[in-house]
Amino acid sequence: QLGAEAFCTLRSLASPSSLQGPELHGWRPPVDCVRANELCAAESNCSSRYRTLRQCLAGRDRNTMLANKECQAALEVLQESPLYDCRCKRGMKKELQCLQIYWSIHLGLTEGEEFYEASPYEPVTSRLSDIFRLASIFSGTGADPVVSAKSNHCLDAAKACNLNDNCKKLRSSYISICNREISPTERCNRRKCHKALRQFFDRVPSEYTYRMLFCSCQDQACAERRRQTILPSCSYEDKEKPNCLDLRGVCRTDHLCRSRLADFHANCRASYQTVTSCPADNYQACLGSYAGMIGFDMTPNYVDSSPTGIVVSPWCSCRGSGNMEEECEKFLRDFTENPCLRNAIQAFGNGTDVNVSPKGPSFQATQAPRVEKTPSLPDDLSDSTSLGTSVITTCTSVQEQGLKVNNSKELSMCFTELTTNIIPGSNKVIKPNSGPSRARPSAALTGLSVLMLKLAL
Numbered sequence: 001q002l003g004a005e006a007f008c009t010l011r012s013l014a015s016p017s018s019l020q021g022p023e024l025h026g027w028r029p030p031v032d033c034v035r036a037n038e039l040c041a042a043e044s045n046c047s048s049r050y051r052t053l054r055q056c057l058a059g060r061d062r063n064t065m066l067a068n069k070e071c072q073a074a075l076e077v078l079q080e081s082p083l084y085d086c087r088c089k090r091g092m093k094k095e096l097q098c099l100q101i102y103w104s105i106h107l108g109l110t111e112g113e114e115f116y117e118a119s120p121y122e123p124v125t126s127r128l129s130d131i132f133r134l135a136s137i138f139s140g141t142g143a144d145p146v147v148s149a150k151s152n153h154c155l156d157a158a159k160a161c162n163l164n165d166n167c168k169k170l171r172s173s174y175i176s177i178c179n180r181e182i183s184p185t186e187r188c189n190r191r192k193c194h195k196a197l198r199q200f201f202d203r204v205p206s207e208y209t210y211r212m213l214f215c216s217c218q219d220q221a222c223a224e225r226r227r228q229t230i231l232p233s234c235s236y237e238d239k240e241k242p243n244c245l246d247l248r249g250v251c252r253t254d255h256l257c258r259s260r261l262a263d264f265h266a267n268c269r270a271s272y273q274t275v276t277s278c279p280a281d282n283y284q285a286c287l288g289s290y291a292g293m294i295g296f297d298m299t300p301n302y303v304d305s306s307p308t309g310i311v312v313s314p315w316c317s318c319r320g321s322g323n324m325e326e327e328c329e330k331f332l333r334d335f336t337e338n339p340c341l342r343n344a345i346q347a348f349g350n351g352t353d354v355n356v357s358p359k360g361p362s363f364q365a366t367q368a369p370r371v372e373k374t375p376s377l378p379d380d381l382s383d384s385t386s387l388g389t390s391v392i393t394t395c396t397s398v399q400e401q402g403l404k405v406n407n408s409k410e411l412s413m414c415f416t417e418l419t420t421n422i423i424p425g426s427n428k429v430i431k432p433n434s435g436p437s438r439a440r441p442s443a444a445l446t447g448l449s450v451l452m453l454k455l456a457l
Contacts, residue, residue, distance in 0.1 A: 031086055032098055033088055049074040052070060084105065086098075087122045088121055088259070116266075117262040120263075124284060128283045153217065153349070154222050160208060164204075167204045171200060177192050179231065188233075198296075201294055220307055236301045241319075242315075243317065244317065245321060245327065251297045260296060268286040268338060270340045276340065276347075283343070312336070
């Protein structure tokens with residue numbers, strides 16, 4: 001009976017619903033786990049109980065641990081310490097250390113028990129409208145619908161990235177690394193490619209990265225550029241698709257990957273009690289969690305270059321699931337048939353957000369972007385701007401440098417994206433023969449105003 005009571009206590013404390021939101025324990029705000037560990041280490045009772053609990057959770061026989069009075073006493077003490085409800089910030093200086101501390105407690109409490117795990121990260125309070133305010137150019141926002149429909153927003157996003165030193169540097173780095181062939185049988189070094197992608201999405205402001213990942217498209221060429229953003233031939237695709245539950249199992253052996261997956265489920269899990277199908281109607285939280293998984297074993301991407309349908313998935317399938325097929329399909333549907341994620345991507349592409357706070361500041365899309373300090377790169381990351389030889393890379397180099405293209409099959413995709421003229425530093429598109437004619441009405445009105453003024457005098 002004692003073991004059963006302890007089991008219920010552990011399950012209730014470790015469940016996702018009990019670990020979300022700012023009202024944990026009510027009387028104290030959560031602190032990051034690195035700081036909480038320091039506070040615990042400074043108290044002899046807490047530090048000794050923490051060591052005891054880690055030893056209890058490291059044991060293979062959980063029933064023995066649950067029935068052990070010393071383990072229960074350790075848990076009761078830690079429940080009253082900041083260490084138990086601590087959280088981490090994505091991209092923080094000691095993120096891995098923070099997550100290791102978090103999972104050292106929570107991993108043992110829910111291992112093999114929960115389909116959805118609680119996120120170890122602090123809740124997201126920002127919204128898409130905050131990103132729109134920071135973006136100096138946003139595809140689709142405030143633009144003429146006719147003009148916007150003819151623009152390649154994904155190409156505009158790449159150009160905007162090239163105008164920001166930090167974005168250009170880290171983007172060039174991951175393109176170079178992910179396109180570097182190792183041998184005739186090994187197309188690239190996926191580990192280094194993933195690391196470079198993680199650094200790009202963690203260090204570059206989301207007003208740049210989101211525009212590249214979630215740009216809206218009207219044609220296949222644009223949608224293919226969007227799909228190629230993460231260099232999928234290296235970072236995403238493989239010779240065979242593993243089983244999704246096996247892939248999840250591999251991800252959960254790594255603290256970072258496990259945390260990003262748990263965060264995705266916490267912020268993108270479809271909710272039928274909200275307007276947007278997203279938890280707390282927060283598109284920004286879902287898109288941030290999605291981007292946070294890129295560069296790990298669970299890296300998601302668009303499954304095709306269709307401009308009309310948005311379907312994303314990890315590189316996996318449910319073949320060979322046996323009696324776990326239902327669970328596998330459920331896991332996969334959280335990506336492929338997720339209304340929250342689909343609505344969030346479409347909302348960003350359209351430049352819209354849910355107005356959950358009518359009294360908030362009015363929307364402004366022309367505010368100057370933040371000036372970000374460029375972080376230094378690790379020694380193993382090249383700053384080369386070599387973009388390789390793939391079709392999409394050729395497309396990038398030709399379009400972004402304004403070079404002429406021929407009619408070869410390799411560059412046919414690029415040619416369709418060069419049929420409009422884009423004003424540098426703007427998302428406006430000018431038709432070749434529309435310039436002078438648009439100025440005539442303005443000139444006529446000016447002349448009429450002068451004439452009326454003279455008559456009045």
